[in-house]
Amino acid sequence: MKVKEKLSEQVSDAAAVTSVEQPHKLMDVRQVERTFQVGGKPLHVLKGINMSLERGQLVMLRGRSGSGKTTLLNCLGGLDIPSKGEVWFNGKKFSGMGDDERTAIRRSQLGFIFQAYALMPLLSAWENVELSLRMAGVPRGEWKARVTECLEMVGLGKRMKHRPFEMSGGEQQRVAIAKAIAHRPILLLADEPTAELDSNMSAQVMNLFQHIIKNEKVTICMTTHDPTIMEVADHVYEMVDGKFI
Ligand SMILES: Nc1ncnc2c1ncn2[C@@H]1O[C@H](COP(=O)(O)OP(=O)(O)OP(=O)(O)O)[C@@H](O)[C@H]1O
Numbered sequence: 001m002k003v004k005e006k007l008s009e010q011v012s013d014a015a016a017v018t019s020v021e022q023p024h025k026l027m028d029v030r031q032v033e034r035t036f037q038v039g040g041k042p043l044h045v046l047k048g049i050n051m052s053l054e055r056g057q058l059v060m061l062r063g064r065s066g067s068g069k070t071t072l073l074n075c076l077g078g079l080d081i082p083s084k085g086e087v088w089f090n091g092k093k094f095s096g097m098g099d100d101e102r103t104a105i106r107r108s109q110l111g112f113i114f115q116a117y118a119l120m121p122l123l124s125a126w127e128n129v130e131l132s133l134r135m136a137g138v139p140r141g142e143w144k145a146r147v148t149e150c151l152e153m154v155g156l157g158k159r160m161k162h163r164p165f166e167m168s169g170g171e172q173q174r175v176a177i178a179k180a181i182a183h184r185p186i187l188l189l190a191d192e193p194t195a196e197l198d199s200n201m202s203a204q205v206m207n208l209f210q211h212i213i214k215n216e217k218v219t220i221c222m223t224t225h226d227p228t229i230m231e232v233a234d235h236v237y238e239m240v241d242g243k244f245i
Pocket residue numbers: 036037038043045063064065066067068069070071072
């Protein structure tokens with residue numbers, strides 16, 4: 001084949017790849033490093049992470065305590081900025097944004113199930129979910145239907161008026177899931193969402209995640225220690241000492 005023909009074939013192949021693959025790629029993490037200063041000395045927690053999330057995937061980060069999973073999730077969610085490298089979310093670079101823009105994206109397009117984002121103890125399940133719609137700027141007229149829909153989706157349609165302390169750990173976790181997805185995020189980040197649950201409840205949460213991915217068009221990235229739930233993942237990244245192996 002002539003060089004020119006070959007080149008033009010390569011270009012059209014590249015265009016096809018770009019046009020087919022780009023819409024599926026939600027997150028791209030390139031050579032991410034995160035270093036903290038501890039007692040005047042650098043602590044290298046993330047040491048060159050590369051990963052990507054395709055739309056509609058359930059991706060798990062697995063690793064021992066202290067390996068850097070939460071630090072990475074914080075960078076994925078724009079809660080923290082890498083010391084080096086880039087995090088691209090939905091075609092935009094987090095590290096190139098100001099705090100306000102990052103916060104706006106976080107509130108509208110991301111959902112978190114983190115310990116730090118736990119339920120408000122004095123608010124009912126209903127009010128907790130409603131709060132996330134309020135924070136995301138969803139018009140008030142849409143709240144009632146969406147809160148009902150989300151609490152029914154997680155199987156708590158009959159317990160909407162209960163407060164967290166009146167619910168089991170599994171029920172509280174399901175409220176947290178309803179709260180995290182109510183504003184229709186495109187990415188849900190979950191830090192050890194099944195850590196406090198028995199195997200039966202963990203399986204329920206994983207079923208729910210699969211349902212949400214299918215019906216709410218969400219991508220989920222979660223950390224876990226639990227090998228029994230990893231079989232439902234589309235991809236598992238294994239983390240050791242700040243790197244994937
Ligand atoms: N803000 C910070 N300042 C200093 N060190 C930090 C900071 N955040 C995390 N670290 C350190 O980074 C390392 C990795 O912590 P990280 O929480 O990311 O691990 P992990 O894999 O999520 O652990 P676990 O499974 O126990 O939650 C730990 O040694 C931790 O002490």
